[in-house]
Amino acid sequence: MRTRLSDHMKERLGTFGLMAPSIAQSAVGAALAWVIAMELLGHPRPFFAPISVLVCVGVGLGQRLRRVVELVVGVSLGVGIGDLLVAWIGSGAWQIALVVGLAMAVAVLLNSGALFVAQAGSSAVLVATLVPGEGAGGLDRMADALTGGVIAIAAVALMPASPFTIAAKHLSGVLDALSTVMEKAAEAIEKRDVDLAAEALEEARNTQAAVEEYEMALETSKEITLISPLHWHRRARLAQYETAAVPVDLAMRNARVLARRTLAALGEASPPPASLAEAMREVSEAALLLQLELGAGREPTLARQALLAVAARERPDGLGFSAHVIIAQLRSVVVDLLQATGMEYEAATEALTPLDEPSR
Numbered sequence: 001m002r003t004r005l006s007d008h009m010k011e012r013l014g015t016f017g018l019m020a021p022s023i024a025q026s027a028v029g030a031a032l033a034w035v036i037a038m039e040l041l042g043h044p045r046p047f048f049a050p051i052s053v054l055v056c057v058g059v060g061l062g063q064r065l066r067r068v069v070e071l072v073v074g075v076s077l078g079v080g081i082g083d084l085l086v087a088w089i090g091s092g093a094w095q096i097a098l099v100v101g102l103a104m105a106v107a108v109l110l111n112s113g114a115l116f117v118a119q120a121g122s123s124a125v126l127v128a129t130l131v132p133g134e135g136a137g138g139l140d141r142m143a144d145a146l147t148g149g150v151i152a153i154a155a156v157a158l159m160p161a162s163p164f165t166i167a168a169k170h171l172s173g174v175l176d177a178l179s180t181v182m183e184k185a186a187e188a189i190e191k192r193d194v195d196l197a198a199e200a201l202e203e204a205r206n207t208q209a210a211v212e213e214y215e216m217a218l219e220t221s222k223e224i225t226l227i228s229p230l231h232w233h234r235r236a237r238l239a240q241y242e243t244a245a246v247p248v249d250l251a252m253r254n255a256r257v258l259a260r261r262t263l264a265a266l267g268e269a270s271p272p273p274a275s276l277a278e279a280m281r282e283v284s285e286a287a288l289l290l291q292l293e294l295g296a297g298r299e300p301t302l303a304r305q306a307l308l309a310v311a312a313r314e315r316p317d318g319l320g321f322s323a324h325v326i327i328a329q330l331r332s333v334v335v336d337l338l339q340a341t342g343m344e345y346e347a348a349t350e351a352l353t354p355l356d357e358p359s360r
Contacts, residue, residue, distance in 0.1 A: 021162075022057055029053040029155035033148045041143055048075065048141050052148020055119075057155060075145040077110070078103045078123025091128050099124045153227060163221035167241040168295045170210070170217035174248055175291040177207045181255045182284035182333075185262045189277035197263040204256040211249050218245055240294055244340040251287075251336035258329035265322035272323040275313075276330075282310050283333055290340060304341040307334050311351040 030050035037046030052075075081103045089095050100121050107120035123141065184200035187193070218241055225235045258280075265272050290303035311334050315327060331352055338348035 025155040026054050026057045029151045033151040037144050037147050043140050046144040048144035049148040052145045053152045056149050056152030074119030075123045076142045078120040079141045082124040082128050086128050096128045099128045163224040166217045167221040170214040172291050173210045174214050175287045177210055178252055179284040179287040182280050185259050186277040186280035189272045194266050197266055201259040201263050204259040207252050247336045247339035251333045254329045254332040261322045261325040268320045270320040279310050279313055300341040307338050308351050310334050
């Protein structure tokens with residue numbers, strides 16, 4: 001129980017460390033946006049300005065530049081429609097329904113982005129409820145949204161999180177999961193353990209979220225290197241993570257099929273040989289090597305060498321149907337990970353032992 005609680009706390013603290021820069025950007029940016037909108041623009045209660053900062057910076061991963069554009073345009077659309085209709089039909093329950101429905105319908109026709117549509121609708125609500133009582137115009141709301149968006153981009157540029165820390169943490173999550181699936185599948189073959197094979201399959205099926213999070217983290221990292229002058233000179237280092245993105249996703253997909261066939265193979269008359277489990281374990285270790293080398297900013301030569309050694313292995317004799325499928329998937333995982341190290345697809349496939357060679 002204590003170990004589980006300790007692991008949970010470490011995970012939470014690690015997540016906090018990753019999100020701390022975004023929290024700082026949101027807090028400082030919200031205060032600055034409020035002051036600028038009040039002191040420079042002369043708006044009495046510019047609540048849209050700090051809200052815009054929070055929406056654009058956020059504490060998650062995503063495309064902040066796109067969020068700024070969607071926010072400002074969405075607010076402008078909602079405010080424009082709201083001002084026009086409220087001045088004509090007044091404010092009330094049915095008026096809110098009409099204003100929101102029309103604003104969101106127009107937003108969907110222009111852009112189906114969730115943030116764009118939500119901002120158009122919420123801005124229309126604010127205009128229909130708050131604006132009449134505050135005496136503020138729609139242009140003021142639009143200016144506040146633009147102010148918050150600009151401050152959000154400035155905060156990301158001048159107080160940036162480390163793009164490499166973000167990318168490395170999320171890629172590590174994917175490679176750790178891949179390594180675990182391969183290791184458990186190998187152990188299941190060695191021990192002829194159906195329950196362990198089922199556990200490996202369950203692990204494999206739960207990996208898609210980690211892959212998607214890595215894709216979003218990579219987009220965020222690339223955006224930081226684009227926006228922040230502090231990281232302009234280090235864009236080349238992030239290229240390794242971009243190179244690995246698609247191949248690692250494919251490797252994870254192939255590992256799912258491998259785990260499923262491992263479970264099936266253990267129910268056949270001729271289960272997979274131990275030599276196959278050994279090759280799977282070597283791939284598991286290569287995935288961890290790839291993680292370590294990329295995290296250290298090095299060319300992943302050790303991971304590549306380990307994968308090439310697996311690729312050169314000869315096929316064992318007397319394999320059942322599922323074992324043949326496992327070998328095919330294992331070869332695919334090796335090719336995917338070799339591409340993740342920077343090898344071209346043609347070179348990676350040529351490194352494999354030809355299937356038409358006689359097995360020994």
